[in-house]
Amino acid sequence: MNYKEAKDKFIQTWGSLGTLWGINKAMAQIHALLFISPEPLSMEDVMEELHISRGNTSMNLRQLIDWGIVYKTSKVGERKEYFTSEKDINELAKQIARERSRREIQPTLKVLKEVSSIEDDGTDKVKEFIKQTKALHELASTADSIMNRVVNQESNWLTKTFMKLLK
Amino acid sequence: MNYKEAKDKFIQTWGSLGTLWGINKAMAQIHALLFISPEPLSMEDVMEELHISRGNTSMNLRQLIDWGIVYKTSKVGERKEYFTSEKDINELAKQIARERSRREIQPTLKVLKEVSSIEDDGTDKVKEFIKQTKALHELASTADSIMNRVVNQESNWLTKTFMKLLK
DNA sequence: TTAAACTTTCAAAACTTATTGAAAGTTTAT
DNA sequence: ATAAACTTTCAATAAGTTTTGAAAGTTTAA
Missing domain, CATH: 1.10.287 (Helix Hairpins)
Known part of the structure; x- marks a missing residue:
């Protein structure tokens, strides 16, 4: 299994598991993606990686922040916001x-x-x-x-x- | 609050909680009902109390039995099956x-x-x-x-x- | 063996929840 | 003040899940 396959499988698994600890699939998948990303990702990045719409991404990122397991960060000189998850x-x-x-x-x-x-x-x-x-x-x-x-x-x-x- | 109100509230609450420990509403409600019944109930009883169809009742009772938290019992001289939940x-x-x-x-x-x-x-x-x-x-x-x-x-x-x- | 009593199955319908995407809103640089 | 860059909102729609109920299946009594 290569990195890409492993990553997709992980995101997939974590996503379907999400419903079980009370959060929806997209929310769990976004979390999974951020959890394994060494760098913060932008909303655009998340949309592309998971093939989900802007609105969906926005709403679920907000919920993750609300749960306290995802943080907003920003890069100097960039207007865009970046997101990163609790890694510990x-x-x-x-x-x-x-x-x-x-x-x-x-x-x-x-x-x-x-x-x-x-x-x-x-x-x-x-x-x-x-x-x-x-x-x-x-x-x-x-x-x-x-x-x-x-x-x-x-x-x-x-x-x-x-x-x-x-x- | 009287018994009827308390019972309904309990069944309702336990039912919506069900989705959270991974079982559906009807299944959780049936469990709740059996859990507080001093006597085993028939399928008919369950249907009437919860206003759910025969098929739904049948399927969910089966699943509860599969989870090992509801048991079939029978009364002597009766053909009908009765159901009771784990009380401990x-x-x-x-x-x-x-x-x-x-x-x-x-x-x-x-x-x-x-x-x-x-x-x-x-x-x-x-x-x-x-x-x-x-x-x-x-x-x-x-x-x-x-x-x-x-x-x-x-x-x-x-x-x-x-x-x-x-x- | 038959038929009544009861239970299970499953396709269709109802309901619930998630997702989209375009419009509205906000922020920032000039 | 303006406009570009970006984010949020929300009504419409899609997707997924649960429920129904009638038909099929099973068991039991006579």
């Missing part, structure tokens, strides 16, 4: 964890808390409902606090600790 | 982790390994490519091994260990 994988993982917590887990916890607080009328179905939604709340809450710790500490310490535990 | 939240989490590893992480690891093994021709772009895809491989691999441990050990041990670390 730990920083990337942190950022993704942070955003997912904020966008998904927190709102879910809120609903779970709300619905598990209905009054217990003593019937089976209500008792089961309260029990199960409370259990889910606890699970989501534990998962979230683990993630937040990973995010807020030096993640390296935790990774190493994990690895020791898991060896 | 730890078991549910395990099962989901297991499936995600199998369906998503493993195939990704395979691609990452493959593309990061191209020959280094000494150019910047190839060096960057190899470096970054290797780093991603390592990250995904660490995440996967953590998940698998959680899955394969008594998950309680790890949860407790986590919580101690994180306090």
Whole structure:
């Protein structure tokens, strides 16, 4: 496999994986492209490499910036803007964890808390409902606090600790 | 909020959350419904509660069974089949982790390994490519091994260990 | 073996989400 | 102030996904 093939395969794979961590294909592909580019790329560069329209590129770049994993840069003497991605994988993982917590887990916890607080009328179905939604709340809450710790500490310490535990 | 409202809100929330852990809305809603039902439900019951068609119900129930989080049961003297979900939240989490590893992480690891093994021709772009895809491989691999441990050990041990670390 | 009860399949339709591209907006150099 | 260079917006459209429902298939009881 040569560089071109490997690059395309990587972009492709990362792109379809994107839908899974909650972002769309173009967004994930743009990220993949920037992630492996030693140099910042312009919007034009991205459009050409991925064969996507100007509008699409613009919108998805903005979203990536919003997620905090792509940065705008500029070159001296050039009016055009250039884009580059977070290259540190730990920083990337942190950022993704942070955003997912904020966008998904927190709102879910809120609903779970709300619905598990209905009054217990003593019937089976209500008792089961309260029990199960409370259990889910606890699970989501534990998962979230683990993630937040990973995010807020030096993640390296935790990774190493994990690895020791898991060896 | 009364039981009916709380139930609908829960099913609704869990349903839209589904897309995020990689399953579709109907599938997630069916799961939610079974998860809070003290009794197994028939296909008819599910159809009525969620207002979805027979075909849709059938297909999604099958998929849930395939994921290992819903079981078929039958009542003596009844021809109809009944369905019930895994009620133990730890078991549910395990099962989901297991499936995600199998369906998503493993195939990704395979691609990452493959593309990061191209020959280094000494150019910047190839060096960057190899470096970054290797780093991603390592990250995904660490995440996967953590998940698998959680899955394969008594998950309680790890949860407790986590919580101690994180306090 | 038949027929009723039930489940699965799958092509077509409905719905949802992503993408385009041209127009509007913004910034910068002169 | 103007115009060129560039970016953003958004309505229309394309692409992709989910859902339906009727027909085909299966199982069970008599």
